[in-house]
Amino acid sequence: MxxxxxxxxxxxxxxxxxxxxxxxxxxxxxxFTSYDINGNLYFTLQGFRNIFSGATVTLDWLGLKSILGLDIQVPVYVTVFLKSLSIAVIATLISLLLGYPVAWLLAKLKIAKKRSADFLLFLTVMPMWMNALLRTYAWLALLEPTGIINTFLGNLGIGPVQFLYNDFGIGLGMVYNYLPFMILPIYSVLVKIHPSLLEASSDLGADNIYTLRKVIIPLSLPGVYSGINMVLMPAMTTFLIPDLLGGGRYMLIGNAIQRQYMISRDYTTGSALTILLLIFVLISMSVINRNAAEMSEEGGLM
Amino acid sequence: MVMNTRSGINEKKETPPTKANAMPLRKRGGTVSNIYLALIFIFLYAPIVVLIINSFNAAKSRVVWGGFTLDWYRKLFQNADIIDALRTTIIVAVLSAVIATLAGVLSSVGIYALPKRFRRIMMQITNIPNITPDLVTGISLMLLFYFLRAQTGFVTLLLAHIAFNIPFAILSIMPKLRQMDMSLYEAAQDLGCTPAQAVRKVLIPEIRPGIVTAFILTLTLSIDDFVISYFTAGNQVTTLALTIYSMARKSVNPQINALSTLMFMTVFILLIIINMRTSSKNRIAHNGVISADRKIGKRAFTTQRKE
Structure with missing residues (x-):
């Protein structure tokens, strides 16, 4: 060239x-900077000060308050951050539990060269391309107090159940939005596991559960890690899902940041929060990626 | 429905893998696995299907079927704000896709000709938008315009779309360039082509599939984008996604159903085109961890072709 x-x-x-x-x-x-009235930039730590030394609340995380009765005072943003983290982690785990079997079944269909495999794979990938706004909005109509699910439950004499504006609604929105991002990477690892490995395992006397534990799961870990990456990061940073399904009453770190920029117009605090979030995201991604890299080296087969 | 889906899933979670192991190749899933897959796909598609059905529902309530109607679509096209947003969306999508694709071709060829070390660095930089969350990309571009004291509006929106589209264009074109046999290009020159002719007659036709994919892909991404537009459009201009957002925050409105249906359909058709292009070249499935590992999200699928 x-x-x-x-x-x-x-x-x-x-x-x-x-x-x-x-x-x-x-x-x-x-x-670290802000504009003064004359439009000149000056150095400031006000953003970080707003985050760490603002109003405090009692930390209620992992049952510290409700179960252990502890009264730990922390800044509001710390609780928002911890709340975002725990709901993102839970949504990621649920996506993993739901997604792994789907990936396995799709991989099995694919290996068996069933025609349905490509079509089902396309169905899995499709939602990844639709923007989260449309998909989240679609749930809004289902989950409303007068929505289809509540009407259905009402006919059975149950409810109305409050699905929106709480952890359940937000978590459901996340699992729904990010499930395909979990399925696809796991699928792409599983589909490459050579069937002879499974035969060898059973020839050597392993039962199915033992093969699953010792062969399939370890070999699929790189895919699991990258799936976790692909779900945890957007779940941690989304502002759309808490905004729509939380009805403006539900605060996660993503909409805390969005509000700083778009409503309070406090770019300094917004940027300070964004930097902290970005540092957190990059650190957790590199931890996950390092694990994945080690796994694939040990596995030697990927 | 949600509750059913989820509890059903949890019970069955462990069964399929164990069962399947017995005869991984010969035995098909069995009823339990089929039910499980069906439930998952119902979970993934039911909300969208309900939304589409309701866009044709004459009753304003989403629960009762009031007969078929196209009223919501009619109202939609009489709504001046929406027509305006539609125009902006189309102009921004087409312009940003054309510019990003052209820039993508030039940049890919340029990057490919760089010494190996620089090439690798440039590809890593190209990947940055993939690893930073949309929220951060949107905010960082907004801060750029704020810092430059640029008035947010159509121009900043377009620049932002070009900015997030160019890396995708490069990632679609680069694999084709790598697959190409560069001696063809040299042979063309040996046989008397000027460099410009060699580019036009050999290079461009060789990477054309990548160029077409880049164009459709960037068009899709631009139409579909919400987060980055939200931070860079300002108050003066609005796209369809932004309109849906502001309408959805107020209340559930059948017009949004109609609008969402139209957007779903547009993206769906573009996706089928992309998918047919990718899968006809290369079977989708046998792709690596590598692609899924490095590329976050949407890219995981497109760039698979490269391996």
């Missing part, structure tokens, strides 16, 4: 510097 073509990449290098790298640096920059 003609080396002179390398020059064609220069505009793109400038473009990414301006539109990818600079904007990310600006988030860090605005976490």
């Amino acid at each position: 003609n080396k002179r073509f390398g020059r064609l990449s220069f505009p793109y290098i400038i473009w990414v510097a301006v539109f990818t790298i600079a904007p990310l640096l600006l988030v860090a920059f605005f976490a």
Whole structure:
């Protein structure tokens, strides 16, 4: 290839510097600066101060207050962050529990060369492309107090059950939105496990459960890790789901940030929160990825 | 319905894998697994199907069927705000897709010709938007415009869409460039083509499938985007997704059903086209962990072709 073509990449290098790298640096920059009345930038720690030394509330996380009766005072944002973390983790675990068998069944159909496999795979992938707004909105209509589910339950003499504006609604929204992101990576690992490995395992005397525990699950771990990555990160940062299914009353870190920027117009606090969230996300991603890398090296088969 | 789906799933969770192991190749799932798959797909599609049905429901209540009607669609197309948003959405989508695809072709060729080390660095930078959450991408672009004191509006919206589309265009075109045999290009020149002719007659036709995929993909992503538009559009312009958001926050409204149905259908058709293009080249399934690992979300599917 003609080396002179390398020059064609220069505009793109400038473009990414301006539109990818600079904007990310600006988030860090605005976490520590603000404009004064005359429009001059000045250094400030007010953003972090607002986060860490604002009003405090009693921490009720993992039953610290409700079960153990402890009275630990923490800043409001700490509780919001912990709440987002726990609901995202729970949604990720549920997606894993629901998604793993689906991935396994799809992989099995695919290996057996069933025609339905490609179609079902397409059905799994489809929702990944639809934006979360449309899919979340679709649930809103189902879950409302006068919605279809409550009407149905009402006919059975139950309810109305409050699905919206609580942990259940938000968690359901997350599982629904991100389930395909769990299924696909696990599927793509499972489908590559060579059937002879399973035969070998059973020839060597392993029963099904033992094969599952010692062969299938360990070999699928890289896919599981990347699925966890793909669900946990968006679940942790979403503002749409708590906004729509929480009816403006439910605060997770994503909509806390969104409100700082779009409602309070406090870019300094917003940027400080964004930086903290981004650091958290990047650290957990690298931990998960390191595990995945080790797994695939140990496995040696991937 | 939700409760049914979920409890049904939990009970059956353990059964299919164990059962399946016995004869992984020869035995089909069995009834339990089929029911389980059916429940999961009902869970995934029921809300969308209900929404589509209700967009044709004459009764305003979503529970009672009041007869078939196209009224909501008619009202939709008489709604000046929505027509305006539709126009913005289409203009932004087409412009950003065309610009991103052209830029993607030039940049891919440029990056491909770079020395290996720089090429790898550029591809890693291209991947940054994939690993940062949408929320952060949207906010960071908003801060850029704020810092440059640019008035948010159509131009910032378009720039933001071009910005998130270019990496996708590159990621669609680059694999085709890698697959191409570069000696063809040299042979064309040896046989008397000028470099420009060699590009036009050899290079471009070779990577054309990647270019077409890049265009449809960026078009889809732009139509579908909500989060990044939300932070970069300002108060003056609005896209369909933004309109749905502001309507949905107020109340459930049959017009939104109609609008959502139209957007679903558009994206659905574009996806089928992309999917047919990708799967006819290469069977979808035998793809690596590698692609799923590195690419977050949507990309996991498209870039699979590359391996």
